[in-house]
Amino acid sequence: MSKIRQAACVGGGVIGGGWIARFLLAGIDVKVFDPHPDAERIVGEVLANAEKAYAMLTGAPLPPRGKLTFSKTLEEAVAGADWIQESVPERLDLKRNVLTQIDAAARPDALIGSSTSGLLPTDLQRDMKHPKRLFVAHPYNPVYLLPLVEIVGGEKTSAETIKSAMDKLVPIGMKGVHIAKEIEAFVGDRLLEALWREALWLIKDDICTVETLDDVIRYSFGLRWAQMGLFQTYRIAGGEAGMRHFLAQFGPCLAWPWTKLTDVVDLDDALVEKIGQQSDEQADGLSIRELERIRDENLVGIFHALKGGHGGKGWGAGKLLKEFEATLWASAGSDKTLHDTARPLRLVETKVSPAWVDYNGHMTEHRYLQVFGDTSDALLRLIGVDLAYVEGGHSYYSVETHIRHLGEAKLGHAIYSTCQVLSADEKRLQVFHTIYETASGEAIATAEQMLLHVDTKAGRATPAPAEVFAKVNAIAAEHAKLPTPEGAGRHVGQKR
Incomplete structure (x- = not known):
């Protein structure tokens, strides 16, 4: 699958900054051109939030962050790039002029995407010498x-x-959807525009406040939309008879005077001030950056919930995250790098994210188990039990785990985990993991696990293949020379 090797971003505002962060965190070098005097600060703040979000989003190994360069000219920024993303203000004359400059300076085979929210690509490419490589790439x-x-x-x-x-978006964790015919505002913004128009009328007519309207969305259909969208949600609403019954039952409602979709609200000074004041009250003193971080934490939580949906196969955006993580693990070389087997293997490095803590700011119990599970997974990849191996019908399953809590992992703390193989035979693998706080080196928790090699299709334990057993046995032989770790063999409630 083709990948973006070098990207250029023209415009570094809210959307442009988001593109820059997406590219950089995918390991892609990015050159930026934005004449705004605060461009570097704004992009830096967006990137900082993005890095915090990614730390919460996935434990998969991200590639080394791409190199960020701010160019003095547009021509300097786009030279050598194979994906150029334009994200300047939404004015046809401005965008057309910028895109024509990009077209003249870019490599002949470079792709040029516009972040426009609704302008037609045909209008944008009018003056380009190579219009065939221009397309709208409208993100959210x-x-x-x-x-x-x-x-x-x-x-x-x-x-x-x-x-x-479409192909180049996959390796950076994005999902391209091809809109078959160009139309103003495309699909997403046309739907949002309809909802936004009705919402403005509801505020103007004092039916509700902005807080009430947002509550209606986020506590009801917004949750359904997040994982099933519109049509699949309504299919379920049709009951066993499905979508046809739903359309027959609720179709006539479309002719009723329930909305003002064809009427444009007058956004006069009074209504603007009314909405502005209610929005200020709703924010309750939180800054834009604080609201962005809260939004990101909430989105990450939804991603994680959807990642475990559909019997662990993932659903919607969670399934996409699961697939993206699979590519990250594969790109990391399946952890086949050499490790010093003369000591416990240092396998996982991470930070305690806001999504991992309880009301005390301490890491919750199930997150300890997650880190220990990630440590076992890292060991398995090291011995050849990777995604391809699992898809082939074999794996190791944890059949017993004993966790000891020795200290506290707190919000923002960097932590790492080690693994010592206690014993191994053709079917069984006994390991001892320890989580440490990186700064102090203090042991925070330990876990002893027994894993069985299984034939997942037959549903029973089977001997590991010779090549897998040889690798784990080699590590076990080296680790047998190490002292037995304190706490190995303990049981719940055993006195010290």
């Missing part, structure tokens, strides 16, 4: 977390460009 804020990109071609955009753009 925050770009570094929300994976969707609407891909829209103009009259002169080639089919090869569309396919290449």
Whole structure:
């Protein structure tokens, strides 16, 4: 699958900054051109939030962060890039002028995407010498977390460009959706515009406040939309008879005067001030950056919930995250790098994120188990039990775990875990893990686990293949020379 080797971003505001963060955290070097005097500060703040979000989002090994360079000219920024993302203000004349400059300075085979929210790509590519490589790549804020990109071609955009753009989004964890015909505002913003128009009328007519309206969304259909969208949600609403019954039952309602979708509200000074004041009260003193971090934490929580959905196969955005993590593990070389087997293997490095702590700011119990599980998974990858091995019908299953809590992992603390193989035979693997606080080196928790090699299709324990057993046995032989770790063999309630 083709990958983006070098990217250029023209415009570094809210959307442009999100694109920059998405590229950099995917290991892609990015050159940026933005004449705004505060561009470097704004991009830096967006990137800081993105890094915090990714630390919560996944424990998979991210590639080394790409190199960020701020260029003095547009031409300098786009030279050598194979994906160029334009994210300047939403004015046709400005975008058309910038895109024409990009077209003149970019490599002939470079892809050029526009972040426009609704302008037609045909209008944007009018003055370009190479219009076939221009397309709309409309993302959603925050770009570094929300994976969707609407891909829209103009009259002169080639089919090869569309396919290449769709393919290149996959390795950076995004999902491109091809909009078959160009239309103003595409699909997502047309839906949002309809909801936004009705919402403004409800506020203007004093039906509710902005807080009440947001509560209606986030405590009801917003939760359904987050994981099933609109049509699948309504299919369920039709009961056993499905979508046809739903349309027959609720279709007539569309003719009733329930909405003002064809009427445009007058956003006069009084209504603007009314909405502004209610929005200020709703924010309750939280800054934009604080609200962004809260939003990111909430989105990460939804991703994690959806990742475990559908019997562990993942659902919606969670399934996409699961697939993205699989590519990250594969790109990391399946952890086949050499480790010093003369000591316990240091296998996991992470930080205690806001999504991992309880009301006391301490890491919750199930997160300890998660880190220990990640440590076991890292050991398994080291001996050849990777995703391909599991998909082939074999794996190691944990059949017994004993955890001791020796200290406290707190919000923001860097931690790492080690693994010592206590014993191994053809079917069994006994390991002892320890979590340490990175700064102090203090042991925070330990876990002793017994794993069985299983044939997942047959549902029973089976001997590991010779090549796998040889690798684990070699580690076990070296670790047998180490002292038995304190706490190995203990049981719950045993006195010290």
